Amino acid sequence: MPTVLITGASRGLGLEFVRQYAADGWRVFAGVRSVQRAAELQQLATQADGRVTLHALDVEDHASIDALAREISAEAIDVLINSAGTMGAGSFALQGRAFGKFGNSDFADWERVHRINVIGPMKMAEAFVSHVARSSQKKIITLTSILGSVGKNSIGGLYAYRASKAAVNAVMRSMAIDLAAAHGIAATALHPGWVRTDMGGPRADIDAVTSVSGMRRVIDELTPENAGRFWMYDGSKLPW
Ligand SMILES: NC(=O)c1ccc[n+]([C@@H]2O[C@H](COP(=O)([O-])OP(=O)(O)OC[C@H]3O[C@@H](n4cnc5c(N)ncnc54)[C@H](OP(=O)(O)O)[C@@H]3O)[C@@H](O)[C@H]2O)c1
Incomplete structure (x- = not known):
């Protein structure tokens, strides 16, 4: 399993x-x-027969x-998914373009956004690399954002979130190179x-079912050879 x-x-x-993943019969460790x-x-x-x-x-x-990592040290983890993330204080879903504007940046909030969005996935990977390395599928995924694409940024704003996702893209690119070679x-x-969740808000393009179904297909087809890219849920690639 x-x-x-x-x-x-x-x-x-x-x-x-x-x-x-639970519906497909996987064993799921859910971090909250x-x-x-x-x-x-x-x-x-309660409906997953002890698999979640x-x-x-x-x-x-x-x-x-x-x-x-210590508690489940005997387990092999086929896929590690870093989904936890934040846009920081305030709400992009409610404020739209007024969110994350230039001027009066809250740098304590910047630091928190970076601790969660950048350092979090890095620390998770370092803590669980041996669990993943001993699995059969061996995959580490971090949810990033198109807002972290430097090439796609034509409207500005959203400084802390954009910076954090561009940074974690760099982290994942290095990790792809290093961990493919080592493990x-x-x-x-x-x-x-852009997904209708608390973060994406009700006006977003797609629902969570569509997004996650697409991402699972990308994850299924991921290999050390095509890893380390800026993949999108529909199987297309974004510019850095
Ligand atoms: N939705 C979109 O349109 C969209 C677009 C691009 C990228 N993304 C990325 O996709 C990922 C998931 O987004 P989402 O839409 O599911 O967001 P969401 O609905 O706002 O949920 C955020 C999740 O992250 C968790 N979290 C926040 N801080 C955490 C921390 N310090 N430790 C552990 N968990 C923490 C939250 O836990 P609590 O319930 O405890 O707060 C919650 O489970 C994020 O990385 C986000 O940047 C989302």
């Missing part, structure tokens, strides 16, 4: 990944900041990451599309 470890599994795309507050996920777990387990995992808290692991950045 293949295994997947997912961060940010309480809601949005992380929760949909849990739903789809608060097990108590993850009611929908708990409900899902919930684990306290705050990607800003490296001790919680190390603790989970045969395929690592990549993957853009989910």
Whole structure:
């Protein structure tokens, strides 16, 4: 039975990944900041014959990451999915273009966005690389954003979030090179599309089912040879 470890599994795309992999018979380790507050996920777990387990995992808290790595040290993880992410204080979904404008940047918030979106996936990969390396599929995926594409940025704004996703793209590119050579692991950045979640808001292009179904196809077809790209959920590639 293949295994997947997912961060940010309480809601949005992380929760949909849990739903789809569980429905396909995978063993799912679901990482959430608060097990108590993850009611929908708990409900899902009760219907999955013990194949979905919930684990306290705050990607800003490296001790919680190390603790989970130790707790499941005997497990092989076929696919690690870094879905946890934030746009920072405020709401892009509600504020639109007014969100993340030049002037009066909140740099404490910048730091938090980078701790979650950039350092989080890096720390997760370092903590779980041996679990992934001993699996049969050997894949590490980080959800990035088209807003991190320098080439696609024609409207400006959204400084902290754009910077964090461009940075994590660089992280995933290096990881793809290093981990393919060392362990045969395929690592990549993957853009989910603009999706109707709390983050994407109700006006987004697609629903979570469409996004995650597409991303799972990209993940299925990922190899060390085609990894380290800026993949999009529909199988196309974006410019860095
Ligand atoms: N939705 C889109 O249109 C879109 C577009 C491009 C990229 N993305 C990327 O896709 C990923 C998932 O987005 P989404 O739409 O599912 O967002 P979402 O609905 O806002 O959910 C965010 C998830 O991240 C978790 N999270 C936040 N901070 C965390 C931390 N410190 N430790 C662990 N978990 C944390 C949240 O947990 P809590 O419930 O505890 O807050 C929640 O599960 C993100 O990386 C995002 O940047 C999304």
